[in-house]
Amino acid sequence: MQKWTVVDTKIAYQSKYMSVFNDTIKLPNKSIISYARVKLKDFCSVLPITENKKIVMIEIYRYPVNYISLEIPSGYVKQGEKPRDCALRELEEETGYKARRLTSFGWFYPWTRSTRRAHLFIAKNLTEGRQKTEPTEQIKIKLLSIEEARNKLETGKIKHAPTIIALQKFLLTRARAL
Amino acid sequence: MQKWTVVDTKIAYQSKYMSVFNDTIKLPNKSIISYARVKLKDFCSVLPITENKKIVMIEIYRYPVNYISLEIPSGYVKQGEKPRDCALRELEEETGYKARRLTSFGWFYPWTRSTRRAHLFIAKNLTEGRQKTEPTEQIKIKLLSIEEARNKLETGKIKHAPTIIALQKFLLTRARAL
Numbered sequence: 001m002q003k004w005t006v007v008d009t010k011i012a013y014q015s016k017y018m019s020v021f022n023d024t025i026k027l028p029n030k031s032i033i034s035y036a037r038v039k040l041k042d043f044c045s046v047l048p049i050t051e052n053k054k055i056v057m058i059e060i061y062r063y064p065v066n067y068i069s070l071e072i073p074s075g076y077v078k079q080g081e082k083p084r085d086c087a088l089r090e091l092e093e094e095t096g097y098k099a100r101r102l103t104s105f106g107w108f109y110p111w112t113r114s115t116r117r118a119h120l121f122i123a124k125n126l127t128e129g130r131q132k133t134e135p136t137e138q139i140k141i142k143l144l145s146i147e148e149a150r151n152k153l154e155t156g157k158i159k160h161a162p163t164i165i166a167l168q169k170f171l172l173t174r175a176r177a178l
Numbered sequence: 179m180q181k182w183t184v185v186d187t188k189i190a191y192q193s194k195y196m197s198v199f200n201d202t203i204k205l206p207n208k209s210i211i212s213y214a215r216v217k218l219k220d221f222c223s224v225l226p227i228t229e230n231k232k233i234v235m236i237e238i239y240r241y242p243v244n245y246i247s248l249e250i251p252s253g254y255v256k257q258g259e260k261p262r263d264c265a266l267r268e269l270e271e272e273t274g275y276k277a278r279r280l281t282s283f284g285w286f287y288p289w290t291r292s293t294r295r296a297h298l299f300i301a302k303n304l305t306e307g308r309q310k311t312e313p314t315e316q317i318k319i320k321l322l323s324i325e326e327a328r329n330k331l332e333t334g335k336i337k338h339a340p341t342i343i344a345l346q347k348f349l350l351t352r353a354r355a356l
């Protein structure tokens with residue numbers, strides 16, 4: 001399969017969260033097209049499991065869809081930060097839990113138009129602490145048994161892509177993950 | 179949990195694929211913030227299964243990450259189109275297969291900053307035909323056994339979020355899905 005050739009790139013939009021580039025591309029068939037490529041920060045999502053085999057989830061208000069979403073803790077990777085440090089930081093900020101064990105659980109591309117990567121982790125050996133949320137984060141902690149989480153998935157109650165991927169993977173590889 | 183109040187909204191960027199709005203928001207704690215909300219087209223992804231229990235997947239070149247991605251057929255829902263019609267159309271355009279049976283397989287939000295929905299379907303009773311790809315789509319059809327697809331998932335070879343979600347869900351609910 002032949003790759004595309006970039007002829008030109010122009011920045012079309014830039015903000016704190018996102019840059020949009022209008023790339024001029026030469027396709028393998030020699031025709032010239034314009035392609036909007038989006039730059040977004042990578043993020044981490046972490047599936048925390050307590051000693052009692054409860055999954056630590058959060059209910060968070062998602063403004064664009066005006067909806068209270070059941071998710072695992074997630075957040076953007078800061079400049080220069082390692083994904084695993086991001087996962088530990090977000091876990092503590094959003095839930096108060098500190099993890100003594102963090103295992104990589106794969107990564108994926110959430111959007112084909114962007115280079116953004118989503119890094120997944122499983123957090124174990126947890127100790128409870130205090131949440132440090134930002135004013136835009138209204139977060140309620142929810143401890144779910146594995147069967148409760150499976151039920152939420154199966155009844156379509158979970159809509160957050162990284163949460164669905166991490167939970168389904170956990171259910172598929174459970175014997176090894178625990 | 180209290181919802182946010184929109185004080186003002188301004189369009190910051192608009193293109194064929196995406197609109198960005200800068201919303202001024204009053205938070206429940208009365209502070210005023212700015213929030214970038216993104217409008218994107220909904221899309222469909224469809225998991226096609228042949229009579230011989232092969233999963234019809236595609237290899238497609240993803241320019242932003244310069245990578246040949248193993249995915250199930252997907253595409254944007256056109257203005258006025260129903261998600262299931264989109265799924266049947268994209269299946270036929272990208273693989274040539276027509277489906278006589280299409281079952282909803284749930285939906286999710288691929289990005290918390292956007293109202294975009296991703297609709298999943300399972301396609302069965304397939305008949306082969308001819309691909310109708312666009313010049314930007316270099317697509318190679320790949321028929322995978324269920325065990326081959328499971329192996330691709332487990333070894334991290336699949337990076338496309340809707341494909342991961344649909345395949346994992348299929349593996350978890352397999353007895354019912356077949």
